[in-house]
Structures are given as C-alpha cells and as structure tokens.
Ligand SMILES: Cc1cc2nc3c(=O)[nH]c(=O)nc-3n(C[C@H](O)[C@H](O)[C@H](O)COP(=O)(O)OP(=O)(O)OC[C@H]3O[C@@H](n4cnc5c(N)ncnc54)[C@H](O)[C@@H]3O)c2cc1C
Ligand SMILES: Cc1cc2nc3c(=O)[nH]c(=O)nc-3n(C[C@H](O)[C@H](O)[C@H](O)COP(=O)(O)OP(=O)(O)OC[C@H]3O[C@@H](n4cnc5c(N)ncnc54)[C@H](O)[C@@H]3O)c2cc1C
Ligand code: SF4
Ligand code: SF4
C-alpha cells in the first residue's frame with residue numbers, strides 16, 4: 126500500500142457506550158476494536174524508517190513492528206513484540222497519556238496536522254493485549270534457572286509488579302509485600318472500573334503468581350517489618366510505595382462532612398465497592414451536587430464516579446484553563462460527554478457548612494492567566510471582587526498526592542528530597558541504602574503508570590546485576 | 599493453626615466480645631497504643647480495632663470489640679476455628695512511654711481495651727498509676743481485674759451508682775484534683791464525649807492529657823485522609839499521626855460530627871444484616 130493510500134484511511138473510531146447509558150453503570154466506556162477495525166487502523170501506520178513514535182514511548186516498545194503484525198492479522202506476534210518491553214499492555218493501552226507520548230511524534234499525526242489523527246497506538250496495544258487474554262492462552266515467558274537469591278518488593282503497584290515480573294524471569298525468588306488486601310496499587314484503588322476493568326489487573330497479578338511470585342497482603346512495611354528486618358531474609362529490596370499521601374488545600378471548611386480527598390472517594394467506590402452498598406459493607410455519601418477540585422486524571426475519575434453514584438450535577442473546579450489540564454484528552458472528552466460541568470479559571474476560597482457540619486456550598490473566585498510560572502504554564506491570578514458561591518453538598522479534593530512517607534519515616538538512612546520523594550541513582554534506581562532500590566511515584570511524585578513501570582524495569586536490571594555480583598559468604 | 603484464625607472467644611460484657619486471634623507476626627511486633635484493621639469477609643468494610651493484648655509465644659493478639667453496627671455484630675457472630683479475611687497491622691504510632699510520676703488512666707466502657715496495654719507499659723516504666731474506670735452501670739465494665747493488676751490505686755464510677763462511686767469519671771478526677779494530688783499526666787480513652795469532658799477539665803489545671811481518637815478509617819496507612827482531624831488547627835491523620843493526641847488540641851466538635859458521617863448508611867447496613875441473621879438480634 127502506498128503512503129498516500131494509507132493517509133487516506135480515516136482514523137478508526139472505537140465503539141463506546143453511549144454517555145446517557147454509561148453514567149448508570151460501571152462498565153468500561155470504550156468497547157475495544159474488532160479484529161477488522163484493528164487491522165484497518167494498523168494499516169494507517171507508515172512504518173517510518175526513523176520511528177519517531179518509539180522515542181515517545183517511555184519503555185521503547187517497537188511500535189511499527191507490533192502494528193505491522195496487527196495489519197497482517199498476526200495478533201500473536203504483535204502481543205509478543207509488545208511484551209518484550211511492556212508487561213502490562215492491557216493497562217497501558219488504556220491509561221497512558223498517548224497524546225503526550227507515543228502518539229505525539231507520530232508521522233501520520235504530523236502530516237495530517239493534528240495528533241488526534243495520529244495512529245491510535247494505545248488502542249492497538251489494548252487490542253493486542255485483550256486479544257491474548259480472551260484467547261485464553263497467555264504465553265508464559267521462560268524462566269532463567271534459579272539463582273537462589275531472594276527479592277522483597279514493597280508495594281504492589283505498577284512499579285512493584287514490573288520488578289516482580291522481571292526478576293522472577295531472571296530466576297530469583299520474589300515476594301511482594303502489599304499494605305492493602307489487593308495488589309495493583311492505584312490501578313485497583315484509584316482508577317475506576319469504567320476506565321480500567323479490575324479483572325484485567327487481577328489477571329496480571331494471577332499471571333505473576335503462576336510464574337511463582339508470592340504476594341503477601343496486609344503487610345505494611347515500616348510497621349510490621351522494617352527494611353533492616355527484610356534484609357535478614359532477602360538479598361535485595363525494591364520500594365514502590367507510590368504517591369499515596371493526599372494533599373489538602375488548607376482552606377476553611379475542609380473537614381466538613383462531605384469533603385473527601387479523591388483518594389478516599391475513589392477507594393471507597395473502587396477498592397471497597399461502595400457502589401454495591403449495602404451488599405458490600407463500605408458506605409459512600411449519596412449526594413446530588415458534587416464539586417471536584419482539580420484538573421488531572423484523578424479529578425476526572427472522581428467527577429465521573431460521582432455521576433455514576435447518582436449525582437445530578439458534577440462540577441470540575443480548575444484554576445487554570447483547559448489547555449493546562451493535565452488529564453488525558455480522552456478523559457476530558459468523556460467527562461464532558463457525560464455532562465460533567467467544567468468551571469475553568471476558578472479557584473475555591475472556602476467551603477461552607479451548616480450547623481450539623483455538612484457541606485452546603487463553596488465560595489470561589491474567578492482567575493485570569495498571568496505571567497508564566499516555573500512550570501512554564503501561565504500562572505493563574507485571582508480577579509479581585511469576582512467571588513461567587515456555588516451550592517454543592519459534597520466536595521472532592523483532587524489537587525494531587527505526595528510520596529507516601531511511611532517507610533522513610535522509620536528508615537532514617539533512606540534519603541528523601543524536599544517533597545518526600547526517595548532519592549535514587551539515576552542509572553540504577555539504587556537508594557542511599559546499598560541493595561535497596563526504589564521507583565515509581567515514590568521517587569517521581571504522582572506521575573504515570575508507564576513511567577512507574579519504566580523505573581521498575583531499570584531497577585530490576587540493576588538489582589539483578591547487584592545480586593549476581595554479590596559475594597556469597 | 600491458620601493465620602487470622604480465632605482461637606478463643608468470650609462474651610465479657612453485654613455486646614462486648616473478646617477474641618484471641620492467631621497472627622504471630624503482629625503478636626511479636628505490636629506495641630502499646632497500636633491497632634489493627636480487619637475485614638470479616640470479601641465484601642467487608644475495613645474497621646480498626648485496638649490490640650488489647652498479645653502473647654508473642656503463642657502468636658496471638660487479643661481484640662475486644664463492642665457490637666455497634668454491621669461489621670462488629672458480624673464479627674461477634676464468628677466462631678472459634680474460623681479465620682478473619684484480613685488483619686493488617688500493627689498500625690498507628692505507639693504510645694510514648696516514659697516515667698513521669700503519677701499517671702491517671704481513665705477508661706470509659708470499651709475504651710478500657712486500648713487503655714489496658716498503655717497502662718501496663720506505663721506501670722512497667724515505674725509510674726504510680728491511678729486508674730479510673732467508668733460505665734453506665736455495673737455489668738458494663740471490662741478488664742477490671744486486669745486493670746487492677748497494673749494499677750496502684752483504682753476508682754470505679756457508675757452513672758447510676760450501681761457500682762463504685764456515683765457519677766462520671768470526671769467527678770472522680772475532679773475529686774483527685776481537689777484533694778491536691780500531684781498529677782503528671784492523664785490518659786483518657788473512651789467515648790468521644792468522655793474524652794472531651796476530661797480534656798476540658800484538665801485544661802483548667804494545665805494537666806497534660808493524652809486521648810486516643812477513634813475516627814472513621816479505611817486504609818490505615820495515611821493514603822485516604824478519611825481519618826483526618828484538626829489538632830491545634832492543623833490537619834492530622836489519626837491512623838499515622840495518632841491515634842493518640844494531646845486532648846487539649848483536639849477540635850472535639852469537629853470530631854463528634856465527623857464520627858456521624860455515615861449514620862444513615864450504618865442503620866441500613868445493620869438492619870439488613872439483622873434481617874438475614876436472626877441470631878444477631880440484640881438480646
Ligand atoms: C485516580 C487516579 C487516576 C490515574 N490515572 C492515570 C492514567 O490515566 N494514566 C496514567 O498513566 N497514570 C494515572 N495515574 C497515575 C498512576 O496510577 C501512578 O503514577 C502509578 O500507579 C504509580 O505506580 P506505583 O507503582 O509507583 O505506585 P502505586 O500505584 O501508588 O502503588 C503503590 C502500592 O504500594 C502500596 N504501599 C504503600 N505503602 C506501603 C507499605 N509501607 N508497605 C507495603 N505496601 C505499601 C500501596 O498500597 C500501593 O498498592 C492515576 C492516578 C490516580 C490516583
Ligand atoms: C484506632 C481505633 C481503634 C479502635 N479500637 C476499638 C476497639 O478496640 N474496640 C471496639 O469495639 N471499637 C474500636 N474502635 C471503633 C470501631 O472501629 C468501630 O466501632 C467499628 O468500626 C464500627 O463498625 P460497624 O460496622 O460495626 O458499625 P457502624 O454501624 O459502621 O458504625 C458505628 C460507629 O462506628 C464508627 N465507625 C464506623 N465505621 C468505621 C470505620 N471504618 N473506622 C472507624 N470507626 C468507624 C462510626 O462512628 C459509627 O457511627 C476503634 C476505632 C479506631 C479508629
Ligand atoms: S506503553 Fe504507553 S506510551 Fe508506550 S506505546 Fe504503549 S500506549 Fe504508547
Ligand atoms: S510514527 Fe506513526 S506512522 Fe510512523 S511508524 Fe510510528 S506509529 Fe507508524
């Protein structure tokens with residue numbers, strides 16, 4: 126096929142649940158490609174010699190190759206190609222900010238002058254992974270001969286799972302210690318079912334288990350065992366405890382009844398299945414007008430969850446404008462389609478409540494964009510006298526999470542930066558303690574799934590080398 | 599023996615059940631003032647319970663649970679030999695134990711459960727312990743014998759005068775103050791309203807007062823912020839910064855209100871549970 130012909134194929138849209146329907150259920154919104162749709166979309170790829178897309182992927186998946194296999198209808202080789210670099214393709218295909226990563230430099234998008242028309246790399250990746258899972262024959266990687274070395278992984282999020290997968294393959298014994306009663310980290314407690322079905326995460330965890338990874342739940346490292354104590358049984362340790370410390374704004378009324386951190390709101394809804402209350406035991410407030418403060422994925426997830434829990438109105442309150450919103454484009458679009466109201470260039474000043482302590486409203490102020498700040502984005506400044514009140518009965522604070530301080534607090538030798546992130550060697554992921562590595566949100570601050578996995582991969586490689594070179598005495 | 603297995607169970611007061619549970623790691627590691635978070639079944643809520651005692655040799659911890667809602671009723675209905683679904687811990691910052699002189703340990707109702715290990719440790723550190731236990735009436739006391747064993751002086755108070763002195767724990771505390779007793783610290787654990795009243799009283803005399811807060815929790819690791827409370831105007835997470843705090847710094851009104859966030863839901867859950875489990879019916 127000629128380049129010109131390829132460019133003439135219109136981007137293949139993915140079927141999705143209608144907005145009016147999906148706000149009444151938890152099911153996934155985009156339904157996935159059929160094999161025919163996938164092959165057609167794959168034909169749009171020009172198989173560029175200079176492969177700009179690969180540079181856009183933090184783990185360097187050989188994108189043209191896997192897309193080429195899909196175009197041929199060889200889905201098996203497509204998924205094997207992806208798995209050379211990415212152990213959680215069904216997850217990344219769904220949640221990566223592709224428009225800022227692999228799809229940003231895509232030649233097709235460049236020629237057609239909009240990244241929206243880039244090859245849908247993420248959707249194709251998802252297709253290949255779903256195809257394999259549904260085929261029921263997930264290929265098992267070969268395991269290297271046993272090394273006799275033992276690895277402890279603290280935290281079962283994407284970073285920890287990646288390290289577990291890499292090191293079990295290298296022949297080590299691997300144990301994952303997870304504080305909660307389920308593995309997956311943010312993938313199970315934060316990102317909602319309608320965006321990432323939990324059976325996918327469960328499946329990945331089970332795959333690791335079938336390779337021999339041991340999972341220990343309800344293990345809060347730092348409390349039940351210290352890093353020192355882990356060293357009595359393990360040769361090397363990876364810390365992937367994530368950025369699970371919710372930030373609050375420090376404004377009046379933040380402890381009123383009906384004010385949630387996004388983490389609490391989403392944990393109740395997802396991990397604890399408050400959707401199904403009272404069949405599941407954990408409650409969540411049934412509210413009719415909800416304001417979510419923030420503009421990232423976490424805020425979109427909260428605002429859309431509120432609709433699914435029955436809210437009549439769900440508002441996003443964001444102090445900058447839409448272009449600065451860090452959320453994935455797709456999430457912003459989906460939220461709009463579902464009726465989430467966007468109040469941009471607005472900042473909350475205080476939350477108001479009644480006698481019994483329940484939220485009744487929020488006082489906001491309008492903002493305008495001023496000079497660029499340190500992040501290069503134009504700094505929002507309040508417009509004096511533009512204060513106004515919105516009536517709401519719940520507020521979800523989704524302004525960000527900081528690294529979880531629990532382990533560092535009881536491990537003074539573990540060096541952390543000003544923001545609480547663990548300091549690591551850039552090449553190896555090694556911390557200030559020999560043999561202890563770290564990666565993911567606990568190092569980067571709240572980042573992305575694929576970056577967490579990339580950090581896990583880097584650490585796994587270094588851990589393997591460290592353990593193999595270690596003198597056995 | 600299986601991890602999380604219930605080895606023994608006893609009813610120690612109306613609606614109060616004591617469990618001995620096999621969980622050797624926690625039994626070895628726990629310190630006074632710490633708690634666990636448990637779940638009873640796959641769809642269960644995560645609820646915090648204080649580690650009232652532990653036997654490291656046997657590998658067991660003691661939990662004392664007062665049946666107040668769905669999960670605690672369900673727990674009370676679990677049988678010896680059954681396993682809890684999950685137990686995570688030990689959580690929370692251990693009590694700061696120090697030789698201070700005379701320490702007054704005040705327990706209200708099931709609050710005596712968390713108070714016991716702290717009193718034990720304070721006694722061991724060489725403090726003179728005056729214990730004040732309070733309840734509505736005589737049959738509601740728990741751990742009285744155990745508390746006596748670790749106390750130098752013991753005062754019992756009941757609202758209705760059916761046992762010990764008539765009045766609240768604050769009445770007894772006021773009397774000690776009026777008698778001019780030197781008091782270096784007060785530790786009060788019980789219903790929120792009791793801890794509030796004790797804190798208000800001791801504030802007048804600048805007696806350092808430690809309370810243990812029992813806010814609603816989910817993860818217990820500082821991840822959700824659901825347990826937050828204002829202490830001297832700053833937000834603190836009870837599960838990691840506490841559960842013990844300076845009683846004079848607690849915003850009690852906020853605390854009392856936040857405890858009631860899910861009142862309606864809790865009624866629904868309990869009623870549904872009772873309908874399906876007649877045996878849980880309140881005696
Ligand atoms: C609501 C929400 C939506 C998001 N949406 C996206 C998205 O669309 N795309 C994207 O790329 N990224 C998204 N992210 C970000 C992404 O989820 C994270 O960057 C990623 O999960 C980080 O992985 P991690 O393994 O470092 O940490 P986490 O996923 O946070 O996992 C850490 C794990 O460690 C456990 N743990 C913590 N402390 C201890 C301890 N002391 N002992 C034992 N275990 C411990 C935790 O319970 C948790 O399971 C989102 C985040 C949130 C909160
Ligand atoms: C650190 C700590 C230690 C505790 N130790 C003990 C103990 O040793 N013995 C004991 O009997 N109780 C203890 N509690 C209280 C106990 O957790 C609650 O009674 C229990 O959660 C009630 O659950 P339920 O489903 O039976 O009742 P529900 O009907 O759900 O609730 C009854 C009341 O309990 C409180 N509550 C509800 N859900 C939670 C939750 N997830 N976390 C905390 N409180 C909640 C609320 O104020 C509510 O009004 C402790 C609480 C904390 C925070
Ligand atoms: S892992 Fe993410 S960035 Fe890399 S190709 Fe897949 S969707 Fe793109
Ligand atoms: S840049 Fe786009 S068109 Fe080129 S190889 Fe990559 S995905 Fe295909």
Ligand code: FES
Pocket residue numbers: 814815816817818819820821822823824825826835836837838
């Ligand atoms: S219980 Fe979630 S932060 Fe304390």
